[in-house]
Amino acid sequence: MSPLASTVQFLGATGTVTGSRYLIESGGARILVDCGLFQGYKVLRERNWRPFPVAAASIDAVVLTHAHLDHSGYLPRLVREGFRGPVYCTRATKDLCGLLLPDSGRLLEEEARFAALKGYSRHAHPEPLYDEAAARAALRHLKPVAFEQPFNLPGGATASFIPAGHILGAAQVTLRLGDRRLHFTGDLGRPLDPLLPPPAPLPPCDVLVCESTYGDRSHPRIDGEAEIAEVVRRVAARGGVAIVPAFAVGRAQELLLHLARLQQQGTIPRMPVYLNSPMAASATGLYQRHVGEHRLSAAECDEFFGIAKVVESVEDSKALNRRHGPMIIISASGMLTGGRVLHHIEAFAGDPRNAILLSGYQAGGTRGAALRDGQRALRMFGRSVAIRAEVVQLESFSAHADAEEILDWLRRSTAPPEQVFVTHGEPAAADALRARIKRELGWAARVPDQAETVTV
Template sequence: MLTLTSLGGAGTVTGSKHLLQYGDRRILIDCGLFQGLKNLRELNWEPLPVAPSSIDAVILTHAHLDHSGYLPKLVRDGFRGRIHATAATRDVAELILKDSGHLNEKDAEYANRKGFSKHAPALPLYGVREAERALEFFALAPFNEPVEIAGGARLTFRHAGHILGAATAEVEWGGRRIAFSGDLGRYGDPVMPDPEPVPEADYVVVESTYGDRLHDPTDPTEALGVVVERTIARGGTVVIPAFAVGRAQSLLYHLWKLKAAGRLAQVPVYLDSPMAIDATELLDAHRADHRLTAEMCAAMDAIATYTRDVEGSKAISAGRFPKVVISASGMATGGRVLHHLKAFAPDPRNTILFSGFQAAGTRGRAMLQGAREIKIHGEWIPVRAEVDDLSMLSAHADAGELMRWLSGFRRPPARVFIVHGEAEAAEALRVRIGRELGWNATVPRQDQVFDL
């Protein structure tokens, strides 16, 4: 009997972990960290319902932290199988996991030094060494070529768009074919390819981040230009919390387009994220996985000042001249952007500009909902800056695009499982699938077991 259990990403947009079990063999699709609300983050410290040593393989759809960030802990706790990923995903995961381990260590050190942690001493979930250990278990798989993995399963990756290396995963196992969307990207995105259709599957596991809404159809380059020009005109700085992989590169693309059109010519742009800088350089290493030419990559690189060292980052925060600062993390949950928010959020001349989904419980969500104070490093920071959101810059498919991808199946699946979405978004997508496609769709609960 083949079963499916969501150990994360069920009823929430974070912590994706979906377990397939056939007999006594187990395959985990994605292995992400929970982020956002405290009760979710605390789950990262809890043991998995199944022993990591009993999992035969992990399939990683892409490298974002909410899909990959639990891998170092999984390995530390006993996993010894292979982690199957595309080549670009493996390279991006190296950046993200090492950075995550580093931030975990730094946050624990900072909490201990400042004494604002409830734990004495504060400990990291994992560190850099454990992240490096997890990378030793990666096994590369190509796009569009089936590969045999543990337990006799067959895996096929297809382009999902979204970020560099991202894939949908089709798993043939136990006489069943299950398609996992991972995170789907946008159709017509200027940087990433369109999500590829999957011909057929008996079961589909689909994300629902934006399952209840459509993105603004406004041209993203124009929308970004309007916000930056408005802020610069009043002598302010635009701070853009951005995911280091995906959003940072798309923002550079749109800023390059604006500068090429003669706009923002004198506006300095800073990319203040070592990981984002490294991720931008990976575009050259994986040309087949995106739409940009070598010339476009070089032109994008040239518009920004790249800041790797801490002193350079501090100088950006100290400078009060108008500028654009792109810095991680994208939901303002950690990283250098927190220092920029402390410096720039209190001034009404400035703008805090979000460009991607903000999960419940994050500082990003709080600011978009009108919070006039945010807590950073144990200190309450007033938010007097303009707060804006350019949803059309999101790397996630909206509800219409999710339906477009689902419509690519040649025959109806027996059931669609809707995951990786907050309750309202997942339920809205379930209703729409039933109404428009006539398919049986279910929103799984955490740890609910389904026979396939």
């Protein structure tokens, strides 16, 4: 190998939509693009507990595309294992990580304590992957950088962020490694997202690492507000409770926007709307701080996000389970992997007057995926909870570009890359997008293997 050659090792997001981790070795330095948690199936979650493939202390810098935990959530563990370098991200990503990572640490601690209390862990003394203190320690490494502002990395590399859509602060990343340009899409948003502008055009690059979450399908071309209005009217008519598991960042705010507009129009009856996620409430406030990076004005943020009553304390959250409908509860997590929403499912899922509205992608192996696929009982808190409530998968709510939108975005590139690596998708989705890129665009594309190393 030439002394100037650079390599990328795919340490995650291969064969799965989670665990985004790409290790670049260039100029004698190690740079990690994304540092995400594996989520979903147990066999994937167990990867979080394995030793990192290289010594954490040997990594010189981390570059984050955005704040979602499947891209940032392993960072506290990496720091605990000895990483001491900077973590570069956009300003909004830094703010969101300040919410997401400590919350993740708290949830992991709570799950470990609850497992110990109820005795459903196979470990005598279950420990969290990391705790809140480790998450807060990781935050001290974050170095915010503005969009379009190049910054230097160890080993002589440079990098820059451009908007990706998807969520507030989400970025595509271009790395310049000598005379080679390596571009990571991160998670691409949609061109007509109600909250965020479309992804910036693909810049010229030699190698492209492209996400494929929806690489094998197209989102239904239906009106999101009409879709949610139909379900809400149905639940309200029977006096039920609509439980909406929602990602605290992005999805919760989009739902509030639609519900506010529908209530203003009289399309749905006015009823109590509760936002039972302190993190989602805090994330909603960040839209005010980052006006100009999304489609809403400061006044519109106040107007639309103000329809919900924020549930702050655990006691108020428990009291909500004793209330009756009609009402709407928006709560995290979006794939039912943890959080307060599980207690609402436990309280309300047994009543057929109620409904559970799945509002986004459900990764394989999650409780959300089990509900989507028709399972009528969920394992929670060491026992089986019967599901008699109506379950609805809202088809129009996605922060990810679908296959057509990704291909349209690629087609507009002024200079095709030499090689495309298709990642961040389930096997069928990644391979379907790979085949279409090769067939329709004539570009070299393939799906890398887990832990594979390639020269770029």
